[in-house]
Amino acid sequence: MRADAKRNRDRIIESAREVFREQGYDASLDEVAKRAGVGAGTLYRHFPARENLVDAIMQTWVDRVTEATDKVLAFEGGERDLLLHWFETYVALISLHKGGPAKITCAMGDPDSPILSKCQVLSEASQRVADVLLERGALRADVDAVQICRLVGGVATVADNATLDASAVRPLLEVVADGLLLPA
Amino acid sequence: MRADAKRNRDRIIESAREVFREQGYDASLDEVAKRAGVGAGTLYRHFPARENLVDAIMQTWVDRVTEATDKVLAFEGGERDLLLHWFETYVALISLHKGGPAKITCAMGDPDSPILSKCQVLSEASQRVADVLLERGALRADVDAVQICRLVGGVATVADNATLDASAVRPLLEVVADGLLLPA
DNA sequence: GAACGATACGGAGACAGTCTCCGTTTAGCA
DNA sequence: TGCTAAACGGAGACTGTCTCCGTATCGTTC
Secondary structure: OOHHHHHHHHHHHHHHHHHHHHHOOOOOHHHHHHHHOOOHHHHHHHOOOHHHHHHHHHHHHHHHHHHHHHHHHOOOOOHHHHHHHHHHHHHHHHOOOOOHHHHHHHHOOOOOOOOHHHHHHHHHHHHHHHHHHHHOOOEOOOOOHHHHHHHHHHHHHHHHHOOOOHHHHHHHHHHHHHHHEOOO | OOHHHHHHHHHHHHHHHHHHHHHOOOOOHHHHHHHHOOOHHHHHHHOOOHHHHHHHHHHHHHHHHHHHHHHHHOOOOOHHHHHHHHHHHHHHHHOOOOOHHHHHHHHOOOOOOOOHHHHHHHHHHHHHHHHHHHHOOOEOOOOOHHHHHHHHHHHHHHHHHOOOOHHHHHHHHHHHHHHHEOOO
16 A cells, blocks of 8 residues: 555544544544545545444454453452443443444444444453353353343443433343343 | 315325335435425425424324233233233334334433324333233332333344344343343 | 415525545656 | 556535425405
8 A cells, every 4th residue: 555545544544533433423524534634535435435434443442342351351249240340341332432332233243244343353252251151150041142242232222322321221231131140 | 274284294294104114214305295296395394303204103103002002911921921022012113114213212211302202102001011010020120111111122223223033133132021020 | 256364385406415537646666 | 767556636416404485375354
């Protein structure tokens, strides 16, 4: 890739991150281009669809996910607390941007989604948490990681749409957790 | 209201129902107007915002909700089956149109939503089902009807976004149900 | 049944966002 | 230094939203 192309690509990603954080995932792409100081053509050459841009933005987000997962797995405490701790982390991670929960949870089951690879990082993280709980015999064995992601993603989507705060989300997560855990 | 106004209003609603069913809630309103044989101005005078049109469409849907609720309440069987039966009915009701689950579940907590009244019919229906289960001592007492709607709505939203079929939705609903029911 | 004011109509057009096309510019190699 | 493939950028085509206002219609009154 030519040096100027790379430079522009990076600037577009940087602007997009800014604009999306301010205005959500459906902000104007022309605005992104303008703020990056490039023409619309340049933006669309690098990122033919909005999704491709979103994907690029998420690159650093992926690192954050693994980091957060490690932290949760190091958590010392009961199974229910561990699971809830993961749920809250999960919700926070996918709710960084307005519209994020829907976008990510939806992509999770779509083989054609351009952001699928990024979402898999999330479902793998869920799997790691689930494995720990399974090993301790605390989790239902008939539910897989993607299903867990969908349940928690559903709660996060609703919370995002309705702008619920953490205190309103918590009881919903508790219900999901209790539905997933085996009776002690 | 003048006779011609009423006539046009009805035709717009009819067309909108058609177009929304075919193309989802974000279909072009100009297309709705065209199919109704009226100008865009007429449409926007009757329905200043898309939501108002959606609200009008839902009028008949409300009847369907009460009818469905009655049917569920007449259900003879165990508590878990009753709850799951209601969940599946609920999901079906809010998933009649593409984008419906998100729209309805979101409106449920928004006092300014133009479709709030319609959504309340749904949360009241959930309340009725919850009351039955509470009376039988089968349901957690610390969760209210709106929270139940949000949980099930979240599942429905994810299913709608990712076009999951009923067989993929069922296990998710089971988790929610088990999280809500008290251990026997 | 004619006249009139209130009400409603409709479509042109302003505005905003998406995306393409193509003439112009530039990087980087020989 | 010159050349060419690669990249740029912005005008503009296209689509959807929504408003404005001149025109048409309703229905009431006499």
